[in-house]
Amino acid sequence: MGLDIRLPIGIIFVVYGLILIVFGLLTDPAIFARSLSVNIDLWWGAAMLIFGLFMGGLALRASRQNRP
Amino acid sequence: MHPQFVDYTIIAIYFVFVLGIGFALRGRMKTSEDFFLSGRSIPGWITGLAFMSANLGALEVMGHAANAAKYGMFVNHFYWLAAMPAMCFVGVFMMPFYYGSKVRSVPEFLKRRYDEKTRTLNALSFAVMTLLVSGVDLYAMAILFQRLLNWPFWTSVVASALVVAIYIYLGGLTSSIYNEVLQFFLIVFGFLPLAILGLKAVGGFAGLQAKLPNAGYAHTWANIWRADMNPMGINWFGTIFGLGFVLSFGYWCTDFLVIQRGLAAKDMPAAQRTPLIAAVPKMFFPLMVILPGLVAISYEPVRQLLWDPAKSQYNYNQALPAMLGSLYPSGLLGIGLTALLASFMSGMAGNVTAFNTVWTFDIYQTHINPGKPDRHYLMMGKLATVFAVAAGILTAFIVLQFNNLMDYLQLLFAFFNAPLFGTFLLGMFWKRTSAHSGFWGLLSGIFAGAVHYALYHYKMITYPSDMAANFYQAIVAFVVCFVVTIVVTFFTEPRKEAELVGLVYSLTPKPRNQDLPWYERPGILAVGILGLCVVLNIIFW
Numbered sequence: 077m078g079l080d081i082r083l084p085i086g087i088i089f090v091v092y093g094l095i096l097i098v099f100g101l102l103t104d105p106a107i108f109a110r111s112l113s114v115n116i117d118l119w120w121g122a123a124m125l126i127f128g129l130f131m132g133g134l135a136l137r138a139s140r141q142n143r144p
Numbered sequence: 145m146h147p148q149f150v151d152y153t154i155i156a157i158y159f160v161f162v163l164g165i166g167f168a169l170r171g172r173m174k175t176s177e178d179f180f181l182s183g184r185s186i187p188g189w190i191t192g193l194a195f196m197s198a199n200l201g202a203l204e205v206m207g208h209a210a211n212a213a214k215y216g217m218f219v220n221h222f223y224w225l226a227a228m229p230a231m232c233f234v235g236v237f238m239m240p241f242y243y244g245s246k247v248r249s250v251p252e253f254l255k256r257r258y259d260e261k262t263r264t265l266n267a268l269s270f271a272v273m274t275l276l277v278s279g280v281d282l283y284a285m286a287i288l289f290q291r292l293l294n295w296p297f298w299t300s301v302v303a304s305a306l307v308v309a310i311y312i313y314l315g316g317l318t319s320s321i322y323n324e325v326l327q328f329f330l331i332v333f334g335f336l337p338l339a340i341l342g343l344k345a346v347g348g349f350a351g352l353q354a355k356l357p358n359a360g361y362a363h364t365w366a367n368i369w370r371a372d373m374n375p376m377g378i379n380w381f382g383t384i385f386g387l388g389f390v391l392s393f394g395y396w397c398t399d400f401l402v403i404q405r406g407l408a409a410k411d412m413p414a415a416q417r418t419p420l421i422a423a424v425p426k427m428f429f430p431l432m433v434i435l436p437g438l439v440a441i442s443y444e445p446v447r448q449l450l451w452d453p454a455k456s457q458y459n460y461n462q463a464l465p466a467m468l469g470s471l472y473p474s475g476l477l478g479i480g481l482t483a484l485l486a487s488f489m490s491g492m493a494g495n496v497t498a499f500n501t502v503w504t505f506d507i508y509q510t511h512i513n514p515g516k517p518d519r520h521y522l523m524m525g526k527l528a529t530v531f532a533v534a535a536g537i538l539t540a541f542i543v544l545q546f547n548n549l550m551d552y553l554q555l556l557f558a559f560f561n562a563p564l565f566g567t568f569l570l571g572m573f574w575k576r577t578s579a580h581s582g583f584w585g586l587l588s589g590i591f592a593g594a595v596h597y598a599l600y601h602y603k604m605i606t607y608p609s610d611m612a613a614n615f616y617q618a619i620v621a622f623v624v625c626f627v628v629t630i631v632v633t634f635f636t637e638p639r640k641e642a643e644l645v646g647l648v649y650s651l652t653p654k655p656r657n658q659d660l661p662w663y664e665r666p667g668i669l670a671v672g673i674l675g676l677c678v679v680l681n682i683i684f685w
Contacts, residue, residue, distance in 0.1 A: 079168050081190060081322045085329055088161050092154060092479060099150050099475045107473040112344055117475035120337055124479075127333070 080139065086132025089124045096121025147293060147477055154478030158485065159307060161326065166311030166319045176521040179316035180501040181248060181408050186318070188414035190325055192421025195405040197324035199422075200331060201281050201491020205433055205484070206288075209464035212437025213450070216361030217684060219437075221383060223430050224364070226392035228423060228677045232670035234397040235419040237649070239406055239666075241572055243415035245646045248407070250400040251506040257571045257647045258582030260510070265586055267506035269560045270400060271499055275532060276556055278495035279539025285488035286540065292465055292481075301540050304485070308493050309533040313526050317408055317501075320493045324405075327486035332425070334483020335432040338464075341471045342439035355442035365685045378612045386615030390622040391557075394565035401498040416666040423673050427680065436467045446470050492536060500528035559597075562618035563589020563625035570629050575648045579639055581632035589625025596620045 100117030108115050173179045211219045247253045251270065255263035282301050289295040311319045346352045353362045378386075396402060396419065409415040440446045440463040449466040452459045468480045504525045513520075567586050570577045596617045599605045607613040645651050662668055 079165075079322065081165075081325050084161055084165060084168075084322075085326050088157065088326070089329070089333075091157060095150065095154065096475050096479070103474070111341055111471055111473050111476070114341070114344070116337060116341065117473060120333075120476055120479070124333055127329075 080135045082131045082135035082138075086128045086130075086135055089128025089131065091128075093121045093123075093125025093128055096124065147481070148474045150475050151478030151481060154475075155482055155485065158330070158482045162307060162311055162323055162489070165322050165326070166314040169315030169319050169322070172318070173314075173316050173522065176504070176518050176525060177248075178318070179522050179525050180497075180504065181404075182316070182318040182321060184408060185410050186321060186408045186414075188409055188417040189421055190321060191405045191409045191414065191418040193328045193425070194321040194324040194408075195402050195418050196422035196425055197328040197331070197490045198320075198401055198405060198494030199426075199491075200328070200487050201494070203280065203284070204491070205331070205335075205487045206284065206461065206464050208433045209437035209440070209467075210460040210462075212434040213441040213458070213463040214460045216356065216438065217364045217434065219434055220364040220430050220681075220684060221387060223426060223434075224677050224681050225384065225388040227396065227426050228674060229388070230392040230396035231419040231423040231426065232673055233393065234403075234406075235416050235423075236666045236670050238397055238568070238572065239416045239419070240412065240652065240654075241647060241649075242403055243407060243409070243412055244652070248505050249502050250398060250403055251502055253647075254567070254571075254582065255506075257644070258567075258577075259579045262567070262579075262582040262586060263506060264511070265583060266564065267502050267510075269590065271502055271507065273556050273560045274401070274495045274499040274502070275535045276539050276542070278492050278499070278532065278536035279541075279543050281488045281492040281495070282536050283540040283543040285485065288465060288484065291462075292469065301537055304489060305492075305533050305537050308489055308496060309530055312493060312496055312500075312529045312533075316525070317404065317497050320497045321405060321408060323493065324490045327490040328425070330479075330486045331483045331490075332432070334480045334486070335436070337476060338436040338439075338467050338471065338480070339431050342436050342443065342467065345443045345471065346439055352438060352442055356438065357441060361438065361441075362684075364681060378609070378615060382612055382615045382619070386619045390562050390565065390618040391615065393569075394561045394563075394618065394622070395557075398564045398568050399561065400502060401494045404498055404501060413660055413664060413666070417664065417669065420666060420669045420673060427673065427677055433464070437463045440464075440467050443470075496529060496532045496536070499532045500525050503528045503532075557614075557618075559590050559593045559621075562593060562621040566622050566625035566629060570626065570633075572647070573649045575641060575644055575650055576633060576638050577629065578633045578636040580636045581629045584632045585625045585629030588628040589621045592624035593617055593621035 096117045100115050100121055177183055251263045251267040254266050286297045286300045289300045290297050346355050356362055406415045406418040409418055446466050450458045450462055472480050504521055508524055563586055567582050600613045641651055
């Protein structure tokens, strides 16, 4: 249908991943008491970033192959 | 709850993307087929995830977490006993008829197989049910965000309804399906940390088993044999036949909300794979809803939040939100709230797209205004979208009058969904089934469900729990529909076999999958899924 849904998914996950990583690094570590002293923002942000890059990469590869 | 600026930013970004997908697709809706069926052009993995996501509404996510906190792992049956076999069955055996006959909706299939009155009965009941259900998602979301974040009830109802209306109006089913795929991944990433942090909080799976209210909580099958041994009060017959057969097959195999995603697939193998691909994440979804529900009742800080001292009982419906609030720090909390929003919106959008299709093709084009150019029906579909969303807002107000969400929903499902599977089963697999029998079978099934409900409501018959009443009501409606259809068939003319090619199993050439690689063949995928499912049942018996 022309729009490759993997691209917007990739972008939003990269954006969310970066937000979580930056926030996890800069914020007061006291807020992680509730997540059992795990900096879950940092770790989960990294996981979302990797997933976003993976989806975006698939979309870019597909668009290159379709180009003549 | 303790949301900060970063959490609101994350939620705002989500709205931008959801609307952006609608805008990106707005120029592509040229025919009614584009708008209602995505031009039958979508790859299987996308329709598969959308199939899964359209089902992930408010009840699915919050309701099963609540059930798990209340009943324990018994709730796994909704996934491994109910959903898995039905999803495999619809993919392998039923999708060839739905997709191969080129019908545009489930009621249209009934017209081809039976007759116009059967279709109209189903179209009307489906349209009414869909409108009433779409309000539930709105209502549940608004109540939740009112409690968690102090957002005014009507503001969140109208704002999220507006967003759903805009993206479907612009991009039709394609927009809904693409958004459902995005929503699927957000739901997974939003809830998975609950399982991870939850297990850590109670000291792993062994710690969880030790902290559960009783040992039965940690078993799926161990308490099934007698109704007085499990908290749902349902014996093996009610569970296996009522839930595992009638309710689950009735939902997964005939509800247009999910079938429509399969019809949008680009070819027959993709259509058949749609429910099978959906079955894989569905199988592991207990990890994301049932496990957090179990942790909620075992982990002291969360359990205290659920305790309602005024009524001196647990408020199980708050299990999932309480887990989010207790374990998620700011940042991740934004992702978790976005996942909740995504599940409500995907559930509602599924209802809206199914409604606008059935309304436009099966009611408006058939009975009100036939023979117009295609553009006219495309416009009607867009108007129906706006109407469905507005009606959803109104039904949210009706739901507000009911004190129990589950009562309201089961009232609807038991009337309309359960008998329909009898009509389909006989129609697709017994060529003798006559044209008239479908209508009378369906009507008497709906009527029998209504009688059963009235008897239960006025306490003429009693069950140990509402859930047991629902299962038996489904069984009654199904059996009556099934028997009446057979009896009427013997007193009426059969249809000519030539008219039934492509609609009945024995008269339809089997789809040939020999040239597909093994991992794309529906039969092999289904066997693999069911095998894995058996393993999960054994591990968590």
